[in-house]
Amino acid sequence: MNEARPVTRIQQKNRATILDAALDVFSLRGFGGATVDQIAATAGLSKPNLLYYFPTKEAIYEALLGGLLDTWLDPLRAMKPSGEPLPEILAYVQRKLEMSRDFPRESRLFANEIIQGAPLIESELSGALRSLVDEKAKIINQWAEEGRIARVNPHHLFFSIWSLTQHYADFDVQVRAVLGEGVDDPFPEAEIYLTTLFTRMLTPS
Amino acid sequence: MNEARPVTRIQQKNRATILDAALDVFSLRGFGGATVDQIAATAGLSKPNLLYYFPTKEAIYEALLGGLLDTWLDPLRAMKPSGEPLPEILAYVQRKLEMSRDFPRESRLFANEIIQGAPLIESELSGALRSLVDEKAKIINQWAEEGRIARVNPHHLFFSIWSLTQHYADFDVQVRAVLGEGVDDPFPEAEIYLTTLFTRMLTPS
DNA sequence: CGTCGCTTTGACCATATGGTCAAAAAGATA
DNA sequence: TATCTTTTTGACCATATGGTCAAAGCGACG
Numbered sequence: 001m002n003e004a005r006p007v008t009r010i011q012q013k014n015r016a017t018i019l020d021a022a023l024d025v026f027s028l029r030g031f032g033g034a035t036v037d038q039i040a041a042t043a044g045l046s047k048p049n050l051l052y053y054f055p056t057k058e059a060i061y062e063a064l065l066g067g068l069l070d071t072w073l074d075p076l077r078a079m080k081p082s083g084e085p086l087p088e089i090l091a092y093v094q095r096k097l098e099m100s101r102d103f104p105r106e107s108r109l110f111a112n113e114i115i116q117g118a119p120l121i122e123s124e125l126s127g128a129l130r131s132l133v134d135e136k137a138k139i140i141n142q143w144a145e146e147g148r149i150a151r152v153n154p155h156h157l158f159f160s161i162w163s164l165t166q167h168y169a170d171f172d173v174q175v176r177a178v179l180g181e182g183v184d185d186p187f188p189e190a191e192i193y194l195t196t197l198f199t200r201m202l203t204p205s
Numbered sequence: 206m207n208e209a210r211p212v213t214r215i216q217q218k219n220r221a222t223i224l225d226a227a228l229d230v231f232s233l234r235g236f237g238g239a240t241v242d243q244i245a246a247t248a249g250l251s252k253p254n255l256l257y258y259f260p261t262k263e264a265i266y267e268a269l270l271g272g273l274l275d276t277w278l279d280p281l282r283a284m285k286p287s288g289e290p291l292p293e294i295l296a297y298v299q300r301k302l303e304m305s306r307d308f309p310r311e312s313r314l315f316a317n318e319i320i321q322g323a324p325l326i327e328s329e330l331s332g333a334l335r336s337l338v339d340e341k342a343k344i345i346n347q348w349a350e351e352g353r354i355a356r357v358n359p360h361h362l363f364f365s366i367w368s369l370t371q372h373y374a375d376f377d378v379q380v381r382a383v384l385g386e387g388v389d390d391p392f393p394e395a396e397i398y399l400t401t402l403f404t405r406m407l408t409p410s
Numbered sequence: 411c412g413t414c415g416c417t418t419t420g421a422c423c424a425t426a427t428g429g430t431c432a433a434a435a436a437g438a439t440a
Numbered sequence: 441t442a443t444c445t446t447t448t449t450g451a452c453c454a455t456a457t458g459g460t461c462a463a464a465g466c467g468a469c470g
């Protein structure tokens with residue numbers, strides 16, 4: 001009768017600990033480069049104990065990725081056709097940049113997955129993601145036709161927002177190396193730069 | 206007396222074959238996720254035979270990365286202060302985009318390395334790369350002061366060029382998934398979009 | 411306190427993986 | 441053709457890795 005086992009406090013805590021450790025390891029080494037032992041060590045658990053909570057390495061990875069794309073797209077969903085065009089877009093850029101600053105591991109995990117061919121989430125990319133983007137692209141086009149923003153290819157506009165914001169998480173090492181010791185937080189300047197960029201590009205001439 | 210052994214034709218061919226195969230595998234799976242057997246199989250060689258040409262897996266990886274950053278930066282080196290500002294910058298963007306189109310594996314290899322913390326090339330990043338960027342940043346600032354382009358943060362300008370162009374190689378799967386079946390080559394539109402973007406951002410108001 | 415189910419672990423296993431080595435095969439050279 | 445060097449390979453090895461299992465530890469609850 002599939003007796004519903006309650007989720008104990010220990011289970012909740014350990015699952016969370018494992019996922020956090022796995023995020024550390026997977027985002028840094030990619031799926032193939034990560035080992036269960038590393039994750040277990042990072043989580044402070046024995047390997048069999050870890051495998052008591054997640055049956056396989058794949059299961060941990062899937063648990064991390066599942067929902068990540070969804071969370072990642074929340075800021076885009078928040079872009080409303082009723083708002084002022086430029087502020088709506090700039091708010092989206094800013095929220096994406098904040099996510100790069102506050103959740104760099106998630107960003108890198110996602111980047112790793114995509115670079116490696118997105119074996120696990122390709123269906124979501126051409127399904128849910130594509131639908132959402134198509135829908136929001138119409139809004140951009142609408143705004144452009146009304147002359148409220150300059151005309152741009154809306155799909156590539158989204159690509160550029162993703163690329164520019166995620167760059168500060170994924171290529172953090174490079175950004176810091178190039179900026180040098182003097183700069184300990186690249187994000188304030190990044191925000192100014194990106195705001196300027198999108199404002200100049202989208203302001204109708 | 207360290208008799209200089211000549212490099213035979215067979216050696217040349219096999220080294221090239223191995224590096225090409227390794228590029229396939231490393232760019233898709235990252236260093237940790239790649240196996241010597243996969244590389245050997247892709248190259249059509251036996252594993253011991255492969256290890257006759259490169260002593261270790263690391264050696265293959267290093268051989269690939271060594272020089273890659275250098276090649277990668279050639280287009281930036283070509284940016285001359287004597288030229289017209291906007292065309293110089295647009296030419297740089299265009300050449301970087303071409304590299305993403307023609308050498309996506311190299312781009313992904315590089316991305317993998319950076320995302321994973323650049324263990325092998327961090328010194329180059331804060332050495333050669335940083336110097337070159339600082340030098341070119343001065344040119345950008347000079348142009349801005351002369352009123353020939355709009356004022357922007359030059360370092361972040363370079364970040365944006367790298368990020369936007371490499372995105373089309375590294376996130377190719379996502380780009381194609383979002384654009385759908387109808388688009389079989391995203392690059393022409395990308396070029397138009399990026400040209401527009403940088404023109405609008407950099408044209409003095 | 412005793413029982414029962416949840417949690418943890420040491421020992422273990424099969425396979426994968428990076429790498430070695432001696433010997434065979436294949437060229438080059440004379 | 442005989443000799444010497446370069447190239448190739450089958451067999452092998454130590455370690456790493458993903459995963460299993462039976463048994464022990466532990467906590468909640470009657």
